[in-house]
Amino acid sequence: MSERLGSMVNDLTAHSFDDVVRIQPTEATAPGGRAKPLRIEEVAKLAGVSPITVSRALRNPKLVSVVTRERILAVVQETNYWSNPHASALRSGRSSIVAVLVSNLLSQQYTQAARACAEVIEDHGFQMLVGQTSYSYSRELSAIQSLRALRPAAVFLTGVIELEENRQMLRDLNIPIVESWANTRDPIDMLVAFSNVDAGRLAASYLYDRGYKSPAFIGRGGGRGKLRLQGFSQRLRELGLDLVGNVVVDWVESVEDGRKAFRQLQASGIAFDSVFCANDLLATGSLIEAVSQGLSIPGEVGILGFGDQQFAMSLSPRMSMVAVDTKQIGRHAGAMILGRLNGEEAEGRVCLDLSLLVGGTA
Known part of the structure; x- marks a missing residue:
């Protein structure tokens, strides 16, 4: 065994900080990213149509002429606009979805953290939706843009976000955000970390x-x-x-x-x-x-x-x-999310201990 x-040691002050890279918007690898969600009125103005026409083109394309639809879709593609199909429902109540973005689904450590988080939140009526970023800035950007459309109740990330543009998009969601896996000095919101x-x-x-x-x-x-x-x-x-x-x-x-x-x-x-x-x-x-x-x-x-x-x-x-x-990372993340959603004074930062396990390889 x-x-x-x-x-x-378990004292937070004894853990070294991780000087995580911060990449400014001008250095972002994905073109067309925006720090704030584009409003449908802005898309309509760029396409020379009314907001209702943009909505119809995206939700029921048959109601809009081919020429108009292609013009609108060209603007959507150029600006990376994402419509929010859940917006009206969320005005009258909060989402029951907690989004988890893992670095790699093949890595057992990330899936265990996700499962542990799910065990905490699912007993309180929330459901987990899992996505994968694959250590890729472009996939991370795509996933966060999808969150803008989905508008989950909270987000748990098995990592910390380096692109400032993506950090701002997550802030703009105005929901609990839990980063993890790195003891950064400046998390977006809450953090479960180790050094x-x-x-x-x-x-x-x-x-x-x-x-x-x-x-x-x-x-x-x-x-x-x-x-x-x-x-x-x-x-x-x-x-x-x-x-x-x-x-x-x-x-x-x-x-x-x-x-x-x-x-x-x-x-x-x-x-x-x-x-x-x-x-x-x-x-x-x-x-x-x-x-x-x-x-x-x-x-x-x-x-x-x-x-x-x-x-x-x-x-x-x-x-x-x-x-x-x-698993402890996931449990802490779930507890933080629940506490924030319930209006409680949730712990904003936890730094975990590391241990050495001796097997037969070194």
């Missing part, structure tokens, strides 16, 4: 204590992966060690990305005796690849992952891991 070695910098530091200390002298890193190049690399490299320097190799994976879709990254690290010719994989899918893929090559784990190479504690227990050999209780 995996052994829990210890955790970071990614501390996660990297904890990983470096663990590998050092286990006698590894040539550690490498596999992780995403941006967002939380970059923060974990920052803490990992920082702590290695303090311990007198160098980071001998670093494989950056920009897009993580499956465990196959981890297998490819491990092979890429080997192909670099760098001698490494351990690797910190700062993503659960990358860690799983690296472990599968190493085992398939007949490597002795952790004899020839130690593999330390990052993710949810239950995830570590399901692998063979069991993954040594810097772990966070992702």
Whole structure:
């Protein structure tokens, strides 16, 4: 059975902040984004028609001529306008939908957090609607624009929003917003976090204590992966060690990305005796690849992952891991949402402890 070695202290002031990137609107990758929802009257003016004609073109196209409809649709496409089919219903009562945007549906840590949140809110008459952003700014923008149309009661995100334009669109919804997974200084609204910098530091200390002298890193190049690399490299320097190799994976879709990254690290010719994989899918893929090559784990190479504690227990050999209780993230998020919707004084920020789980890989 995996052994829990210890955790970071529980005092919020002891957790390092994650300096999350903030990207201004001029740097946004998706064209045509707007900080505030476009009104139907503005679309009508641009198309040279009345607001009721715009409404008919979008809801019942057969009532509008082809030429007029094409002109309206051209304006809609150019401005990224989203009509709100639920607006009239919401004027007389609030939505029962809580939207959850997860970074990757294949990652067990995100789905566990979503399920835990659902268990909290569903007992109070709310239903969860799940979408996926896939670590993509463009998909994130599309999802948030869809929320403007859906107008849910609240939003829970398994991450923090970096694009200022998207942050403003979420603020404009005027509903409870819970970000997570990074201890940012300036959340949009509420936050359930852990320190990614501390996660990297904890990983470096663990590998050092286990006698590894040539550690490498596999992780995403941006967002939380970059923060974990920052803490990992920082702590290695303090311990007198160098980071001998670093494989950056920009897009993580499956465990196959981890297998490819491990092979890429080997192909670099760098001698490494351990690797910190700062993503659960990358860690799983690296472990599968190493085992398939007949490597002795952790004899020839130690593999330390990052993710949810239950995830570590399901692998063979069991993954040594810097772990966070992702169910606790979801439960806190659900409680925050319910408290805000019920007009209670809800806790606005929670920073969770990290722990080390020792399996058979490092």
